Amino acid sequence: MLKIGLLGTGHLGKIHLKCIRLAKESYELIGFYDANPEIAASVAREYKLEAFDSPAELIAACDVVDIVTPTTTHYALVKQALLAGRHVFVEKPLTSTLEEARELVEICERTGLKVQVGHVERFNPALLALGDHQLRPFFIEAHRLATFNPRGTDVSVILDLMIHDLDIILKLANSEVAEVRASGVAVVSKTPDIVNARIEFVNGAVANLTASRFSMKNMRKIRLFQPDAYISIDLLDKETQFIRLFDVNDPSLDPESAQMTIETADGVKVIDIAQPDVNPVNAIQLELESLAASINEDSTPAVSIHDGYRALELAYLISEAVEENRDKIPV
Template identity: 30%
Template sequence: MGESLRGGVIGAGVFGGYHARQYARLDGAVLSAVFDRHPDRAAAVAMPLGGRAFTDLAEFLDAVDVVTVASPATCHAEHALAALKAGKPVYVEKPIAVSLADAEKVRAAAAARGLALACGHQERVVFRAMGLLDIPEQPLFLEALRHGPPSERSRDVSAVLDLMVHDLDLALAMSSAEPVTAESEGERGAGGVWDVIRSEVTFEDGFTARFDVSRRAPERRRRMKVVYPSGEVEIDFVTREFRNTTPFALNRDFADTPAARDPLGASVQGFLQAVRGEAPRPVVTAEEAIRALDLALAVEQALEDAA
């Protein structure tokens, strides 16, 4: 396989730690460096995995071959652009940026240099393991619920860009139609940030998708129902209950597959394969991530319009 790729992670928070451990364990990669403006945090993530801690971004970039951006969402574009301009392939956690203009800059920088660029909508790995992305019918209706208890994580963005963007991306992956309208209502939390949102998105072919997210729920709940012309699929991702009345063979035991047990690992592995030329693309491309961001921003705008 040749020399191992030196992996670097920008951001030493919870997700930065997850990504650092992936580089440390995956074949063909090592965890080389972690960058964070707080030296103690960088060292706490890097050193147990054999990596070095950096507080200088330029020095960090000199020490790595590939970069994961796991900093706060409002810093994603800045850090991704710095890594790409240094010639490093980039895996950026979702969302790819917090504005379309910045997202396009990131996409263009990667394209201009011929560098692999992946985005961390890794739940597509789970849906692929289930077989849901291979159903040959277009969905008629989707209902997604994603609730979790309060957390200090991702407080720099709304629950749309923190939670709902996952299900927006999945809806876009399941339908070939384009979204045309979004209607939203919600409740703001601390600092005026939207923490509870209900949104309905209509697609050009009549497909309707309803999304319900909360960062103030008493317990974790995550469910999805998809209606097709031939039947319905309903999944409770917490209890693992699965119902399929379509004629299409889906894997009801998807949660036990290696990919579904570690979707982040499969997503990072897909990125590394794209970097080495072993795969034509990562699991989620920049273009797909930008579509999800575009729809998320439309949901946010609908929230502001209704406020």
């Protein structure tokens, strides 16, 4: 049983606290630290949990540190935990800057400790429903729209929302980035609130992403297009759909799926529409349990520190492209 301590008990920190307790076969929650004494006292009373006096004291008492604090604090806390010999779960984004992230990657590689980054959408049941299906997308389209919430506007929508999809798309494309183009607008805050980015990969795949935190409705959808299939992933409503083209007598056709025939230049084909089962999961609990499994099995975390670095690196490439494009627009 791994002893885990929680750093930060704000809105998301409290959710982590509850999820750690649900993951009782993986962890023993030994306590928490919060920089706000009033919040610390309130959480200690409500959850009957020990409030430690400093991050150092908490880190010394556990095997794993769960860091759910503002992004600006991630670098110092992750570094402190790693140098103390502790495994780490840290919320996304990994750090505020690429320089900080690079140093943490180096420390992680040197120590051999496990670091998992909280890109929780990797554990969304709609994405998990893809299972072992062979994916080789040529074109990826992602929309992540949210109604306005003042919480999170201290950073651009790229680091606030789009970074979720950047992590997923990097995983799906499975290729290095070749070129990035982007534009964005600050509507209600001092940083971009809506951004569109086009990412071209070395393998020829292209991704087009839009993220907005100033929308009339919420949407979190990813669409994949490849030679034999169109795949729709609704991360908000937890639905996944495969639409594939088959020869009429193809033995792999699923008789349980919806089908229709069409005339093509290559003769009659069958359009097969399948909706795989999407099993409800507690995504945060699942990502925390996956870190425990990687520690116990000495395997690579599901969302490694390298994954977190790549997503952050791409986010900064998009930010730079937004700035370059904005400079071209006459005021």
